Amino acid sequence: MSTTRSELLHPQAGREVARLGWLDALRGIAAVAVAIHHSTFVYTPQARAAVIGWFNPGVWGVMVFFLVSGYIIPASLERHGSVRRFWVSRLFRIYPLWIVAAVALLLLAVVGVSQVRGELYRFDPVTAVLAHVTMMQDLLAVPNAVNVLWTLSYEMAFYLVVVGLFAVRWHGRSVSLVAVFTVGGVVLGGLGPALLLSGSAGAPVAVAVTTLVMVAAIGSACVSRPALRRAGMLAGGGLALVLVVLNGRLSPWFGLSILAVMFSGTVLHRAENGTVRWRTAVLACAGVLAVTVAQGWWHPEEVEGGPVSWTVSLVLAAVTFGAGMGLRHRRVPGWLAGLGMMSFSVYLLHPLLLKVSDATVGRWRDYDNPAPLVVFLAILLMVCWATYRFVERPMQRRGRELARRMS
Template structure:
């Protein structure tokens, strides 16, 4: 086993933690702006964290199919990875809203079935339904990436990464030109997240000897060029109510450069600082941190004086994330493994 295979989980978990912390910082700084945090928010740390999450996803997902892709097993594991914690988070905000314990979600007492259905299926943004949990918008993009990856592997096999890296930037450029032609803003940032995952996939290809360093750096250059163009169209020529052009261009530049620096520099990737101790350990609960921190923020703002809200929110985020990981997230992962093993054993005995 190569060093990248044996050490990948530790440094990847540290990267995940960093991504989650960036998102948490963004949301806390927006809720509690100060002279110090305002210029930092303009750098778009939350966007950077999400881009980094997708780069990581593109890098790690191929490891799960090194011995071949079983579509049913792949789907089971991915759903059991995403959905249990998400459904648990929805239950928490629903109970909190219905009982008045979390005022931010008090409106859920009068929410109809369609809004719940759209949110549970993660299609709320596509059907014009408000999100119940704001951060959930990334989950459907993650699921789309999983489906696209599986399709590419089944259809193109060893050429999957090359095909995706050729077709997807062309699609994004085409969407940008269509947006200009129609004089209508198209949300190009969301499909670009999938492109970030494809770039992460190319880094995996490099580490497994299937892509040269020259081609990989070329892929990075294409990615930066395409992302600058699409972000300029989506956030420069047109506008977004919450994200400025600088908050888009900066993160889409810094996140891939940081990811490349760590994953391609042996000294950084294998350093004890990011491969041992508290950082990779905390990184194992990064999904819980990402999904549950809005609940902690809402509770802190509702029940504590302003001067205590930020530290309480951070403490509650840690507590909820540890509980979420131990009680829901990890059992969900184990459930996926069990269901796959059960499916495999049935296939053997059939």
């Protein structure tokens, strides 16, 4: 949910900026779709109940996000060839707004507008905070302080896996990786959420080990000795895979399917650049889509809205991304590209604004009223423009400057 086209490009590459505007458009539309999905709980519950069995805009938006991340992230690392620069850009991209959201959530709790999610009280404060600071809380079975944070756990896991693959020069084997994760999801499909490493009792140890490994994995980018740097990168990738398979809130098939979807985006990027045949890329992505759809029918209790909604949402996500690629040479309207640039703010902050709405406006339980939803979206976009303008963009600029000095 947190990629940006500027990190993929050299500052002077104006043609590339225009060419990748379609990714901004997809991210912007996907972020608004997720915000609308959650807003319908509050403002139009009856309309939501009528639609959710056929189409889930939240699933659609999240899967589009994952495809975009898969398309951009490995390319960003490979373009610069520097793990150190990669991590600096990632940390400056994600954490500034994450900190703003965390502070806002605490302030809402202090003034009594909203309480921190009750499930978190089963964990000691240090464990809960560290799990969220690493952004791996959903893979450590620690409840998310804000519901949308679960996707950041899989984003971070993807980063760690990509860096680990880069360490052993396996990052180009995207088609094989798609096959491994897809087949792995089928093999482990009979397992529910494993929780083999944590749960409430083992969480402090699991969180502490995860924190140490992640510090070593990211910090190893600054180590001069190649062997130690490679060991840290591999440790981070191994940690991510272990947590996806053996731990977390979601079943292994779901987590591995997410990784398969993300690497599908990578496969399409390689096809566009001529390192993978288009026929191979299309077959690989079609296989991921078919198997992931089938998983929803195999595990209907684990997909919101049921298997029909799961199927329609996944197919439309694939069609949307494909349409975006097909129109990639067309110029994207400025307002749509701008929406994409602040999509991370839209995604991360809309649940907090909904908490404020709950405490002030209340919920429409007996009838649907779309007018407050429209007002909510308008206010959300104004808030997100401000956070992008004064938080995200300045910190991204500083991150790029620091990364250039460190290269």
